[in-house]
Amino acid sequence: MIDQLLGWAIQILITLFALVTAVAYLTFMERKVMSWIQLRVGPNRVGPWGLLQPAADGLKFIFKEDIIPLEANRWLYIIAPAVSVVPAMMSLIVIPWGSEIHLFGRTIPLHVTQMNIGLLYVFALTSLGVYGIVLAGWSSNNKYSLMGGLRSSAQMISYELALGLAIVSVLLWTGSLDLVEITKSQSGTWFGFIPRWNIFRFPLGTFGFIIFYIASLAETNRTPFDLPEADSELVAGYHTEYSSMKFALFQMAEYLNLITAASIGTTLFLGGWNGPGVEQLPILSLVYFVIKVLVLIFIAMWIRFTLPRFRYDQLMRFGWKWLLPLAIINIIATATLLIFIR
Amino acid sequence: MVPLSWYLGLSALLFTIGAVGVFIKRNAITIFLCIELMLNAANLALVALSGFFGDVGGQLFVFIVMTVAAAEAAVGLAIVISVFRNRESLNVDDVDTLKL
Amino acid sequence: MEQTLFIIFAVIAVASALNILIQRNPLYSALSLIVTLASLSALYLTLHAQFIAAIQVVVYAGAIMVLFVFVIMLLNEPKDVPHIEKHKWLRYLAIPFAGLLIAEMFYALPLDKQIAFPSIPAEQADTAVGTTWNIGTALFTDYLLPFEVTSVLILMAVVGAMVLARREGD
Numbered sequence A: 001m002i003d004q005l006l007g008w009a010i011q012i013l014i015t016l017f018a019l020v021t022a023v024a025y026l027t028f029m030e031r032k033v034m035s036w037i038q039l040r041v042g043p044n045r046v047g048p049w050g051l052l053q054p055a056a057d058g059l060k061f062i063f064k065e066d067i068i069p070l071e072a073n074r075w076l077y078i079i080a081p082a083v084s085v086v087p088a089m090m091s092l093i094v095i096p097w098g099s100e101i102h103l104f105g106r107t108i109p110l111h112v113t114q115m116n117i118g119l120l121y122v123f124a125l126t127s128l129g130v131y132g133i134v135l136a137g138w139s140s141n142n143k144y145s146l147m148g149g150l151r152s153s154a155q156m157i158s159y160e161l162a163l164g165l166a167i168v169s170v171l172l173w174t175g176s177l178d179l180v181e182i183t184k185s186q187s188g189t190w191f192g193f194i195p196r197w198n199i200f201r202f203p204l205g206t207f208g209f210i211i212f213y214i215a216s217l218a219e220t221n222r223t224p225f226d227l228p229e230a231d232s233e234l235v236a237g238y239h240t241e242y243s244s245m246k247f248a249l250f251q252m253a254e255y256l257n258l259i260t261a262a263s264i265g266t267t268l269f270l271g272g273w274n275g276p277g278v279e280q281l282p283i284l285s286l287v288y289f290v291i292k293v294l295v296l297i298f299i300a301m302w303i304r305f306t307l308p309r310f311r312y313d314q315l316m317r318f319g320w321k322w323l324l325p326l327a328i329i330n331i332i333a334t335a336t337l338l339i340f341i342r
Numbered sequence B: 001m002v003p004l005s006w007y008l009g010l011s012a013l014l015f016t017i018g019a020v021g022v023f024i025k026r027n028a029i030t031i032f033l034c035i036e037l038m039l040n041a042a043n044l045a046l047v048a049l050s051g052f053f054g055d056v057g058g059q060l061f062v063f064i065v066m067t068v069a070a071a072e073a074a075v076g077l078a079i080v081i082s083v084f085r086n087r088e089s090l091n092v093d094d095v096d097t098l099k100l
Numbered sequence C: 001m002e003q004t005l006f007i008i009f010a011v012i013a014v015a016s017a018l019n020i021l022i023q024r025n026p027l028y029s030a031l032s033l034i035v036t037l038a039s040l041s042a043l044y045l046t047l048h049a050q051f052i053a054a055i056q057v058v059v060y061a062g063a064i065m066v067l068f069v070f071v072i073m074l075l076n077e078p079k080d081v082p083h084i085e086k087h088k089w090l091r092y093l094a095i096p097f098a099g100l101l102i103a104e105m106f107y108a109l110p111l112d113k114q115i116a117f118p119s120i121p122a123e124q125a126d127t128a129v130g131t132t133w134n135i136g137t138a139l140f141t142d143y144l145l146p147f148e149v150t151s152v153l154i155l156m157a158v159v160g161a162m163v164l165a166r167r168e169g170d
Helices: A002-037 A053-063 A074-094 A118-139 A143-174 A179-184 A202-219 A244-269 A283-304 A312-341 B004-024 B028-053 B057-087 C002-022 C026-046 C050-074 C089-108 C132-140 C144-164
Strands: A100-103 A106-109
Touching: A002 A053, A002 A074, A002 A244, A002 A283, A053 A244, A074 A118, A074 A244, A118 A143, A118 A179, A118 A244, A118 C050, A143 A179, A143 A202, A143 A244, A143 A312, A143 C050, A179 A244, A202 A244, A202 A283, A202 A312, A244 A283, B004 B028, B004 C002, B004 C026, B004 C089, B028 B057, B028 C002, B028 C026, B028 C050, B057 C050, B057 C132, B057 C144, C002 C026, C026 C050, C050 C132, C132 C144
Parallel strands: none
Antiparallel strands: A100 A106
């Protein structure tokens, strides 16, 4: 009992530390990718090749003055970044980061817990993350913040539907909501060299992946769907009035949401930790997973610095009139195909 | 080991709090929130009985109740918005005549 | 262990439900209701109703309450309007009403019988009552008619909400 609790505590701490560091270095990666796409060099002064830049940013955030506006609703203002960050962190415990590792004579699985409703749990936490934005927009007592907060949360709840429905086709194939089971069902290859990933599985996995990716870009408020927090539009949207560590918490929540969305996309569509040689050397599974997640995040950043952003009504129209019907057609096609095959 | 009566007692207690809230509160939206609390108390009783007696029908009923609550919240809040537009007040005491 | 979990979540649920009544600001009442819904979801998990617990957070706390919070934020009532309470006697009637309901609870509850939760054998764990498989099969075979009727109900609600919230002359 105590043994198990201690094991869980260690796994949770390792996951949290690894991911908070990953978030810090994702900010660095974003700035480097942005600068390479814009034909410049990016941060390269702090440390070798600029690698200590996130540490400098962190120190800057800690030393900034923490301002609370006079007419702001004090408790909601302080709680809102926490309500944003906590669900983002909680969704990391069900993601299978790898198959297993053998340490000290024990076999430790590389996921903190295995829930048989793992995917629904991630959706529940995504739905709860909307409250951080709504409360931040309201409590700042600033009309730009309120507009940005309401727009952003309306966008998030609209694209949650398309996100959920895009995943249903994968669930119909696999028959389980458990992320570990979904990963295991994608092991092996067809004809010896095409991996059995869901993205290669007939046209439906591919369309499902595209719909999922676009919906997850909208869920995490990345360009081209970032009107509510764009710098040139609504000042800075719902986090206009925030400074220092609270602002850093919002950024951390945004990057954690991006990592979660990329990890879920990898697990569902790109085969999770599967790859050549994982049975012999299980530590390779962690490497493959990280590489796939980094590829998805790189594509998200690439899209951010290439495409212009949607106007708000175009964004809502796209979500409700195009993405949602396409996701439903995907489900119907998958179900029809399944009836003929099984 | 938690006996069934604890779950049913908690459900009754939450229902009572919701019912008292409908009596006491004057703001239309807060009355709505207390109605949602009563629906949730009923859901808890249904899920508890479904689990203790092994019948999945209780949980399916909860599924339907949640859907009905969502539909009712949408329509009810639309009504509250219309009333607010006409009378500029969310106090249910002000909505006591059929004329504006 | 299970009793400790039940007591913790029951206390949180009752405390936040009482907070709905105590707070004057409707936004704080809505946030208290969200805390109540989350603790009820945890109680559903202790009853092995995993699907309903997840759906409660996704649908109730994540969608219906967002709607409530939006409406509260958009219908910002001016605070300097005096509220004359016309029916003060209702407030005093609430206490005996609550007492009556609690007395009825003690009458109706099976307090002498100790009905325990049935234990689920390990080979049935994937298809036991409360898992997604079980609810899905029941929903689409035995209970298909309520499912389809619910979809008509939602359509009615969407049309009704759109018509009622429209401004004149739109």
